Amino acid sequence: MNAQTVQTPDKAGLYKGMEAVANKTFKGRWNAPLAGYLFIAPWLLGFLILQLWPIIQSFYLSFTEYSLLEPARWIGIKNFQDIAHDRLFFNSLKVTFLYVIASVPLKLLVALAIALLLNRNIRGISFYRTIIYLPSLIGGSLAVAVLWRNIFGLNGFINQLAIWVGIAPKNWIGTPSTALGTLVLLTAWQFGSSMIIFLAGLKQIPSELYEAASVDGASPLRKFIRITLPMLSPVILFNLIMGIINAFQMFTSAFVVTNGGPVNSTEMFALFLYNKAFGSLQMGYASALAWILLVIIGIATALNFIASKYWVFYETETEGRK
Amino acid sequence: MTGAHNKQNWLVHVLMIAFCFVMFYPVLWWIGASFKSTPEISLPTLFPKVWLWQNYTEGWMALPKYTFTRFFMNSLKLNVATTIIHVISASLVAFGFARLNFPLKGLWFSILLMTLMLPGQVTLIPQYTMFHSFDWINTYLPLIVPSAMGGAFFIFLIVQFIRSIPRELDESAKIDGCSWFGIYLRIVMPLTLPALITVTIFSFIWGWDEYFGPLIYLNTVDKYTVPLALRMFIDSQSAVPWGQLLAVSLLSVLPPVVIFFLAQKHFVEGIATSGLKG
Numbered sequence: 001m002n003a004q005t006v007q008t009p010d011k012a013g014l015y016k017g018m019e020a021v022a023n024k025t026f027k028g029r030w031n032a033p034l035a036g037y038l039f040i041a042p043w044l045l046g047f048l049i050l051q052l053w054p055i056i057q058s059f060y061l062s063f064t065e066y067s068l069l070e071p072a073r074w075i076g077i078k079n080f081q082d083i084a085h086d087r088l089f090f091n092s093l094k095v096t097f098l099y100v101i102a103s104v105p106l107k108l109l110v111a112l113a114i115a116l117l118l119n120r121n122i123r124g125i126s127f128y129r130t131i132i133y134l135p136s137l138i139g140g141s142l143a144v145a146v147l148w149r150n151i152f153g154l155n156g157f158i159n160q161l162a163i164w165v166g167i168a169p170k171n172w173i174g175t176p177s178t179a180l181g182t183l184v185l186l187t188a189w190q191f192g193s194s195m196i197i198f199l200a201g202l203k204q205i206p207s208e209l210y211e212a213a214s215v216d217g218a219s220p221l222r223k224f225i226r227i228t229l230p231m232l233s234p235v236i237l238f239n240l241i242m243g244i245i246n247a248f249q250m251f252t253s254a255f256v257v258t259n260g261g262p263v264n265s266t267e268m269f270a271l272f273l274y275n276k277a278f279g280s281l282q283m284g285y286a287s288a289l290a291w292i293l294l295v296i297i298g299i300a301t302a303l304n305f306i307a308s309k310y311w312v313f314y315e316t317e318t319e320g321r322k
Numbered sequence: 323m324t325g326a327h328n329k330q331n332w333l334v335h336v337l338m339i340a341f342c343f344v345m346f347y348p349v350l351w352w353i354g355a356s357f358k359s360t361p362e363i364s365l366p367t368l369f370p371k372v373w374l375w376q377n378y379t380e381g382w383m384a385l386p387k388y389t390f391t392r393f394f395m396n397s398l399k400l401n402v403a404t405t406i407i408h409v410i411s412a413s414l415v416a417f418g419f420a421r422l423n424f425p426l427k428g429l430w431f432s433i434l435l436m437t438l439m440l441p442g443q444v445t446l447i448p449q450y451t452m453f454h455s456f457d458w459i460n461t462y463l464p465l466i467v468p469s470a471m472g473g474a475f476f477i478f479l480i481v482q483f484i485r486s487i488p489r490e491l492d493e494s495a496k497i498d499g500c501s502w503f504g505i506y507l508r509i510v511m512p513l514t515l516p517a518l519i520t521v522t523i524f525s526f527i528w529g530w531d532e533y534f535g536p537l538i539y540l541n542t543v544d545k546y547t548v549p550l551a552l553r554m555f556i557d558s559q560s561a562v563p564w565g566q567l568l569a570v571s572l573l574s575v576l577p578p579v580v581i582f583f584l585a586q587k588h589f590v591e592g593i594a595t596s597g598l599k600g
Contacts, residue, residue, distance in 0.1 A: 030423045030424050030425060031422060031423045032422040032423065032424060032502055033424045033425055034424075035418075035422055035424075035502040035503075036418050036422035036423065036424025036427065037418075037424055038418075039414050039415060039417055039418025039419075039422060039502070039506070040414075040415045040418040040419060040430065042411040042414060042415055042470055042471055042472055043411070043415040043434065043471045043472050043474075043477060044430065045471070046468065046470060046471020046472070047433065047434075047437065047471065050445065050449060050468055050471065051437060051440065051445055053448070054444070054445035054446075054447075054448035054449050054452070055440075055444055055445060055448075057448035057451075058444055058445065058446075058447055058448050061447060061448065068451065068454065114338075114341070117334055117337060117338065118334075118338070120331070120334065122331050122334055122335065124335070126586070128338050128342060130583075130586065131342045131345060131346055132342065132345060133582075134346070134349065134579070134582075135345065135349075137527065137578055137579065137582050138531075138575040138578065138579065140531050141530075141531040141533075141549065141574070141575055141578075142531075142533050142548075142549035142552050142553060142571075142574075143549075143552060143571035143572070143574045143575045144571075144575070146552060146556065146567060146568070146571045147348065147352050147568065147571065150355070150363070150564055150568065151348060151351070155363070155364030156364070157348070157351050160364070160365075189345070189348075241439075245439055245441070248441065249441050249442065249443065251533075251534055252533045252534065255533075256533075256553065256556075270443060273443055277446070277447055277450075278538060283447050283451070286447055287447050287448075289443075290441070290443040290444045290446065290447065291444065293441050293443055293444070294440075294441055294443075294444045297439065297441055301439060
């Protein structure tokens with residue numbers, strides 16, 4: 001890499017970046033108390049007005065009945081009581097968890113496998129990278145949701161393939177048991193950006209480690225388990241956490257490809273929330289749902305960090321190898 | 323040794339080409355289908371017998387009142403505005419965090435990073451009511467104004483980049499009597515150019531695909547962005563003219579794809595640096 005490229009942090013992990021920035025730049029005295037605040041003012045004001053205040057407000061709204069047309073009316077914990085009896089809420093929770101559990105590992109496994117395959121000096125790597133990245137580039141767009149709807153539709157491409165292989169064609173999107181699967185595939189198809197992060201992580205593993213292992217006569221599998229996986233584990237954690245956070249909020253594909261159907265089999269949490277807020281104008285109820293989502297994502301992230309103590313390996317003494 | 327190595331690389335190429343073909347097949351099929359008639363789309367062929375170029379022209383004009391020219395222009399105007407604002411704000415804020423020391427800086431920076439994990443749904447409804455009370459519904463303001471905060475991801479990306487620029491440069495400028503703003507504008511900004519390009523690309527591409535914001539804030543067709551217009555296209559006809567729809571959809575993903583090809587290097591490295599999305 002030359003000076004013209006964006007510098008890659010030691011490990012692509014967010015927490016690593018946080019730590020590095022804290023150590024390197026936050027030392028020393030305040031050299032510009034006023035100018036500092038002037039420079040960060042755009043973000044700080046935006047944070048206070050467009051994020052912090054709305055978060056507090058939505059917490060308040062979650063205890064009210066609010067339809068936008070009339071002022072919010074305090075109803076205590078009734079929203080949460082109603083949610084606890086809402087079959088559609090539990091359905092959306094189940095669908096979202098299924099989707100997260102199926103799509104995130106699938107996407108990461110494919111990304112890791114391809115990154116391992118590409119992590120060698122072969123020609124044409126930028127060509128492969130481009131092809132593989134393309135779905136990530138367009139995958140979140142409405143256009144691809146349209147494409148997916150057609151491909152998995154009754155007369156779609158997948159059924160042509162099914163007939164050709166000798167499987168009975170079916171309406172993949174219109175069948176409750178397969179509809180969610182089409183969305184999982186759409187997500188896994190966009191593994192390119194995770195793959196690029198894995199590839200960057202693999203490039204940072206010092207080659208001396210492999211050379212030393214070769215001298216000791218280690219098999220490729222052993223090298224993978226003993227060197228690659230531990231050295232890559234912070235990047236895996238990072239991809240895992242970001243993948244889970246994004247998956248919990250998945251909206252566009254569920255909205256356009258299946259619109260939550262058939263029989264609510266793809267009604268993801270974000271879609272359920274949207275329908276409550278903007279479909280039936282139950283803003284208080286939807287705020288309660290948003291807070292539940294925040295808590296779920298918070299718990300999932302915390303669990304990931306706690307579990308990471310047992311499987312993520314940090315170079316503590318030999319920091320700074322490139 | 324090299325012979326075995328070459329053989330191995332051949333195997334990798336064969337695997338990769340096969341894999342890329344499978345990955346890319348939906349896109350190939352998409353291109354073919356965009357030229358097909360509706361009955362032909364459900365035939366097991368990749369390319370049509372007769373290429374219907376009129377799918378593109380008819381699809382472009384399929385919606386009543388406005389052609390897709392209008393929707394592309396709307397998307398373009400909106401995204402150019404948000405992108406410029408993102409770049410300016412994010413670079414100012416990033417300079418502040420990377421170079422200046424002020425009280426509570428560590429706290430604010432940690433909060434900034436934490437907001438990356440904040441689900442948008444939590445701020446959605448109060449933001450909506452706030453913009454509603456400003457009478458901003460059905461204008462572009464709710465979509466443009468929030469970009470003035472710079473975007474946590476973009477700020478983080480530029481901070482990381484500024485850290486790699488030697489501090490001696492701005493310290494000597496400081497001794498020469500340059501103001502902080504002068505240092506930002508004359509020294510750090512020009513050196514951060516690669517990061518600013520990355521931010522420009524990301525901001526434009528993600529903005530182009532953005533569906534949810536326009537969906538809730540825009541409600542008259544004349545202001546629709548491309549994704550909203552596509553959605554209307556699906557809903558407006560009882561029998562979807564798939565050929566036309568796929569043709570216009572294909573055109574709608576072209577701007578991000580073209581930008582990606584033009585600036586691939588920055589893009590890939592930008593993702594590798596922080597990769598917080600997708």
